[in-house]
Amino acid sequence: MPATAIDIGTYAVKVISADPGKQPNIIRTVETLNPHGIAMPIDDLQIEQVGELVNNIVFDNKIPHADIRLSLPESIVSSKVISxxxxxxxxxxxxxNWQAEQHIPIPKEDLSLQYKVxxxxxxxxxxxxxxxLIGTRKSLVDRFINMFIAMGxxxxxxxxxxxxxxxxxxIGADEPPTMVLNIGATNMDVVVIFKGEIQFVFTHSGAGALLTKTLQQTLGLDLQQAEQYKRTYGLDPNQFEGRVRNALIPVINTLTNEIQKAQRYFASQFPQNTLSRIVITGGTSQLPGLVEYLSESLGTEILFSAPFASATGEIPQENQQTYSVCLGLLMRELA
Structure with a gap:
């Protein structure tokens, strides 16, 4: 039976319908702009806006909805690796539960807790x-689920x-220490994998949307122009006299500073090992020139993720990095 994965981002809603499993057979992909800029609705108006958007995507595109799998943005999640x-x-x-009280900053009466050894x-x-430890606010998650239940x-x-x-x-246990960056419109998720295990994870606010806003203010563009300039010229010094690159670099440098903090923390925990590569994914990872700039700034090999590497079927030829989360949802084995 086909399954459908839905990843609601502040810039776009990504949907994949596929035969699920470790090698998903892709039936259809849909990416639709999110005009509301809301990933996780928190009040009745936002529920109505986002609910209508998702409802139209699912039913207008005749997306199978017997098995719907949803992603939760890290911005509403508190994750902590404890020893x-x-x-x-x-x-x-x-x-x-006692451990969660010490490490997860969510009141216990509103805490929805998952954990993984x-x-x-x-x-x-x-x-x-x-x-x-993975903690979320139960009130937010319940509201999110009820939005879908209202659609049937x-x-x-x-x-x-x-x-x-x-x-x-x-990423297997025999692979070198690896940092994964999921760079979206609003946040950059940072996770370090070593010996096949998550060593630590955190989220930095400020990514693609902040780059667009910076271009708006610096170059005097409207929102649509700024988004187009960002996607077309990016960090290429030879395009548009380097003006787009020069405007974006200060924001990119705040991201590299966060990455360097993570590198230093890993070095303090594992002094005999080196974070030898960084894998990037998410829509903003496709910014022209970003791979080259990060590689030069960090002195580390930068690789694009290959989310469709094990998939078959109707694989999209563009924007593959935006679908990584959906692919992971479809690859999960259900009990």
């Missing part, structure tokens, strides 16, 4: 286990951007 003494599954289940040492080893759609699953993204990238 604790080794516990059995039963012991961990008893202790996890990243590493559990053998009994003979004097090491701590590592657990990924009951979502099959919800998952955070990072977990879906990493599934689509499939």
């Amino acid at each position: 604790i003494p080794p516990l059995t599954d039963a012991e961990l289940a008893s202790a996890i 990243l590493y559990r040492p053998e009994k003979s080893k004097q090491e701590q286990m590592r657990v990924l 759609i009951e979502p099959t699953l919800l998952e955070t951007h990072v977990l879906s993204l990493l599934r689509s990238l499939d």
